[in-house]
Amino acid sequence: MSATSTTDRIERTVVIDAPRERVWRALANAEEFGTWFGANLKGQAFAPGKRARGQLTFAGYEHVYFDVVIDRMEPPSLLSYRWHPYNLDPSVDYEKEQPTLVTFTLEESPGKGTVLTVVETGFDNVPPGRRLEAFRMNSAGWKSQLDKFVRHVTT
Amino acid sequence: MSPRSGKAKRPVGLPAIVRSSDSLAGVFAALGDPTRLRLVAVLCAGGAFSIAQLTASTEISRQGVTKHLQVLADAGVVSDVRSGRERLWQLEPAQIEEAKRTLEVIGRHWEVALGRLKTFVEAG
Numbered sequence: 551m552s553a554t555s556t557t558d559r560i561e562r563t564v565v566i567d568a569p570r571e572r573v574w575r576a577l578a579n580a581e582e583f584g585t586w587f588g589a590n591l592k593g594q595a596f597a598p599g600k601r602a603r604g605q606l607t608f609a610g611y612e613h614v615y616f617d618v619v620i621d622r623m624e625p626p627s628l629l630s631y632r633w634h635p636y637n638l639d640p641s642v643d644y645e646k647e648q649p650t651l652v653t654f655t656l657e658e659s660p661g662k663g664t665v666l667t668v669v670e671t672g673f674d675n676v677p678p679g680r681r682l683e684a685f686r687m688n689s690a691g692w693k694s695q696l697d698k699f700v701r702h703v704t705t
Numbered sequence: 706m707s708p709r710s711g712k713a714k715r716p717v718g719l720p721a722i723v724r725s726s727d728s729l730a731g732v733f734a735a736l737g738d739p740t741r742l743r744l745v746a747v748l749c750a751g752g753a754f755s756i757a758q759l760t761a762s763t764e765i766s767r768q769g770v771t772k773h774l775q776v777l778a779d780a781g782v783v784s785d786v787r788s789g790r791e792r793l794w795q796l797e798p799a800q801i802e803e804a805k806r807t808l809e810v811i812g813r814h815w816e817v818a819l820g821r822l823k824t825f826v827e828a829g
Contacts, residue, residue, distance in 0.1 A: 586825035
């Protein structure tokens with residue numbers, strides 16, 4: 551087991567009770583993406599090689615931008631983009647740092663809908679001090695903001 | 706990796722830090738200096754480094770580097786080990802574990818986000 555592989559990569563999967571084409575639209579349409587992700591992406595479009603940007607819509611995080619460069623779009627099975635994770639500090643120029651790569655893959659699951667997997671890689675290139683930002687995000691009540699948002703969209 | 710059983714006087718590393726926001730502020734203060742951040746970046750390569758090796762990566766004196774390492778050690782970010790007559794510095798081993806835990810935190814953010822996506826799509 552190498553330390554690199556265990557600290558470089560995240561993978562999470564969710565099964566969604568909806569056709570793959572529908573899940574694809576929620577990912578590939580920037581405005582729809584913004585709706586569930588929590589970013590204002592009105593007027594933005596996702597296209598390979600293009601940048602999309604919009605302010606987060608969580609209370610207390612409006613100064614933070616969802617800011618990505620789309621990598622690949624292969625409807626209806628793969629969408630990937632690069633971004634700088636937890637880019638919370640407006641005084642830091644994140645452009646100088648190596649971005650991580652986020653890849654969504656969609657698979658049809660007969661009778662079950664769509665299996666969506668997100669993989670984020672490249673954390674070993676994130677400067678060590680910045681890794682701690684994840685903790686700051688956590689302790690600053692990021693989770694409770696998300697919980698509020700989940701309640702909001704599910705009621 | 707077994708923890709330092711011989712010197713369990715006080716909790717060290719991030720496990721101790723996340724329990725106390727004062728200590729967490731201490732870590733950010735310790736890292737909030739370009740020289741110290743550079744030292745941590747060098748130590749991140751893994752393994753133990755001598756003062757001479759660490760001084761080579763900066764433009765400041767050996768004493769200056771030692772002082773900076775002490776600040777990092779006080780914040781639980783690095784620790785020193787003896788190797789014969791030499792004092793070597795390394796990233797606090799707990800930090801490597803914590804880097805993995807950081808990913809768990811980010812992973813949880815993804816779980817929450819994917820949960821919202823599921824709710825959004827299944828609603829219509």
